[in-house]
Amino acid sequence: MIVAHGSRDPRHAATVHALGGRLRSLRPGLRVETAFLEFGTPSVPELLDRLALEGVRDVTAQPLLLTRAFHAKTDLPAVLRTASARHPLLRIRQAAVLGPSPLLTRALERRLYEAGLTPADKPTTGVVLASAGSSDPEAVAVIAGIAREWRRGGWCAVRPAYASASAPRTEDAVRELRAAGVRRIAVAPYVIAPGFLPDRIAAGARAGGADVLAEVLGPAPEVARLLLRRYDEATAAALAPAGVGAGLTA
Numbered sequence: 001m002i003v004a005h006g007s008r009d010p011r012h013a014a015t016v017h018a019l020g021g022r023l024r025s026l027r028p029g030l031r032v033e034t035a036f037l038e039f040g041t042p043s044v045p046e047l048l049d050r051l052a053l054e055g056v057r058d059v060t061a062q063p064l065l066l067t068r069a070f071h072a073k074t075d076l077p078a079v080l081r082t083a084s085a086r087h088p089l090l091r092i093r094q095a096a097v098l099g100p101s102p103l104l105t106r107a108l109e110r111r112l113y114e115a116g117l118t119p120a121d122k123p124t125t126g127v128v129l130a131s132a133g134s135s136d137p138e139a140v141a142v143i144a145g146i147a148r149e150w151r152r153g154g155w156c157a158v159r160p161a162y163a164s165a166s167a168p169r170t171e172d173a174v175r176e177l178r179a180a181g182v183r184r185i186a187v188a189p190y191v192i193a194p195g196f197l198p199d200r201i202a203a204g205a206r207a208g209g210a211d212v213l214a215e216v217l218g219p220a221p222e223v224a225r226l227l228l229r230r231y232d233e234a235t236a237a238a239l240a241p242a243g244v245g246a247g248l249t250a
Contacts, residue, residue: 001051002227003044003076004064006036007195013040015193016064019219019227026224030231037075044079052087059092060234062227064192066099066131067139095234098226100146105153107222108188111214117186119154126157126182128173128210130201131190133162140166143190156182163197163204170204178209186212193218 002023004016016034023032035047042050044061051059061080065072077094084092098104108129117125129147134140143160151158157180161173168176170187177185187205191198198216205213217223 001044001047001059001061002032002034002064003061004034004036004040004193005071006038006040007193008039009195009199011194015216015218016040019064019192019224022219022221022224023227027228030228037071037079044076045083048080048083048087048090048092052090057089057091059090060095060231061092062095062231062234063097064227065097066104066190066192067134067136067142068097069134069136069139072097073136091238093234093238095230098223098230100142100149101226103222103226103229104190104217105146105150107217107220108150108190108214109153110220110222111217112186112188112212115186115212115214117212121184122154122156124156124182125184125186125212126159126177126180127155128159128161128170128177128185128187128205129190130161130163130170130173130187130204132197133164133166135165146190161187161201161204163200170201171208174205174208174210184212185210186214188214189216191216192223 002016002020020032020034033047035042035044037044063072063076080092080094129143131143147158147160157177159173159177161168161170174185187210189198189201194216202213
């Protein structure tokens with residue numbers, strides 16, 4: 001069960017469903033469903049109710065989230081616990097969030113190259129790693145750490161930026177790089193699907209004068225492979241002796 005945050009923007013759900021389709025093509029024997037925490041249907045409780053009625057007995061909830069912030073730590077676990085209590089025969093486990101992972105870095109670079117850059121541009125190009133943002137210090141620290149690590153891959157500079165809750169904003173990070181003398185600046189949205197905050201990232205890239213704006217990660221092959229990896233990790237943990245038992249597992 002892929003669990004996305006959800007958005008009023010119809011592009012968000014379309015992207016999530018496209019990602020689910022890619023998973024089915026990569027692993028035809030695996031049943032893949034999608035649900036949303038907000039603004040989309042089915043909701044997580046609705047889907048779990050339907051699966052329980054169908055006689056499903058084992059579900060892995062895979063958060064379509066890039067950091068361990070509120071939705072991964074509090075919101076989704078609470079929803080899953082409630083569903084588990086309502087359906088005691090349904091075993092529900094929550095897989096880990098997607099990031100950080102080298103596969104996500106590869107997906108970011110894929111989008112930058114699709115936007116017109118090449119590996120030869122790295123030494124003269126600064127990148128703004130623009131995420132949705134969070135008030136959770138752990139999530140902010142993870143984004144900053146990804147930027148530092150990505151810089152070692154050969155880019156002239158990599159700066160984190162946030163569309164909400166934290167600073168700097170995308171446009172400010174672009175201007176900082178320009179003031180530092182960086183010749184070419186690209187904005188790489190570290191978000192899965194389109195919506196309000198990704199649109200804010202794009203607006204900030206334009207306002208700051210970025211030279212390149214990549215697309216969101218979307219159903220990139222690397223994202224799909226990472227989803228399957230997290231699913232396999234959660235399944236393997238459940239089969240270990242400490243994971244034996246019914247109900248919701250972390």
